[in-house]
Every structure is written in structure tokens, then in C-alpha cells.
Amino acid sequence: MMATTHALFGVVLATATATVAPEFAPVAFVAGVVGSVFPDFDLYAGHRRTLHYPVYYAVAALPAVALAVVAPVAETVALALFLAGAAAHSLMDVLGGGLELRPWQAESERAVFDHYRGRWVAPRRWIRYDGAPEDLLVAGVFAAPALAVWTGPEQTFVAAVLVASAVYALARKPLAMLAERLVPRVPPTLRSRLPERFRDAGETVPTVRRGD
Known part of the structure; x- marks a missing residue:
């Protein structure tokens, strides 16, 4: 999925939090967005492996969310939203395409590395590739409630991210x-x-002809 789609999911988490506890809206917005894009900071260092943890983020997020519910202060809310966003990012990438320059060709079977099991998780391809029409549709669905609820800089941010997605x-x-x-x-x-999928760009693949 696009990094912008992940960022907008972070806004969804922040919107839900702000609805329940509006006093934490600003910190929830920042933590939700940052956490939701954080795993992609490994783009130049083992993408979808170095900072993507589909199991461990989720395990860490559960007690963090519980702590935020029991002791709701800015720090606990920020930690819960950050980990929830990072967990969602790592899991959502499994629903997309593989690690390749042209993921619409569906040649790679590596979506996200599962450190708990020590292996790559195969892509589900519900969203065929980052930037696919269905990816943009999901981004729009995530942005819609935020555009209706938030005002000011937050609303401007969501609109800008949606335009960048398009x-x-x-x-x-x-x-x-x-x-x-x-x-x-x-x-x-x-x-x-360069990221791994770009390093192989331009390599020619032998053409197999009938009769060879």
C-alpha cells in the first residue's frame, strides 16, 4: 500500500480516539500518523523487514492500549496510537503486492517478513500494488471521516495527503x-x-521463444 494510505489510517485511529477523548486529539493525530508510517522508514535498509513486525507490534500494542485506557495521559495515548499504527501498517502490507518494481506482475512472494516465525509472508494481493486504483479507493475511504471531523491544519493535512495519493x-x-x-x-x-527493487531495474529477462 502507499505510504499515504498508511498515514490516513493513522488519522482514522486518531479520529476514533478524539471522538472518545477529545482532549487528546492533537497528540493522537501526531502519534497515529507517525506510527502508521514508521515501518516504511526501512525503505533503504531491508524494506519490509527491518522495521516491519506484523506480530511483535501487535503484541506490544495490546498492553499499551490497555494502559492508555486505565491511565489516559498524553504519553500513554501517544504510545498506544504509535504501536497500533505500526502494527496495522505491518499487517496491511500483507494484503498488498510483493517486493518488486512492478508488483502488478505478481512475481514476488515476499510481502512482509515475520520475525516471529523467521520467514516471509506471501502477499495476498487484495490490493494488487501500491498506487493501484483500489489502493487510492481505500485512501479515500480512510480520509472521508477525517475530512468531516477535523478542521484547521489537520483537515488541510488530510486533504493534501489524499491529493498526493491520487x-x-x-x-x-x-x-x-x-x-x-x-x-x-x-x-x-x-x-x-537504492532500495532492493530498484537495484534490479533495467535487467533484461531472456525471452523464451517457441521451439527453443
């Missing part, structure tokens, strides 16, 4: 084609620093 969805496939052209021209020392 732009990325339109550009997703052209960007993959552009990467395939540009990455082979990047010096090898710099190419090694």
Missing part, C-alpha cells in the same frame, strides 16, 4: 518505467544504496 496512483506505472531507464545509468557504488 498523483502517485496516476504516476505509479510510468515511474517504474522511468526507474528501469535511469537506474542502470547510476554508478554501481550509488546503486547499491
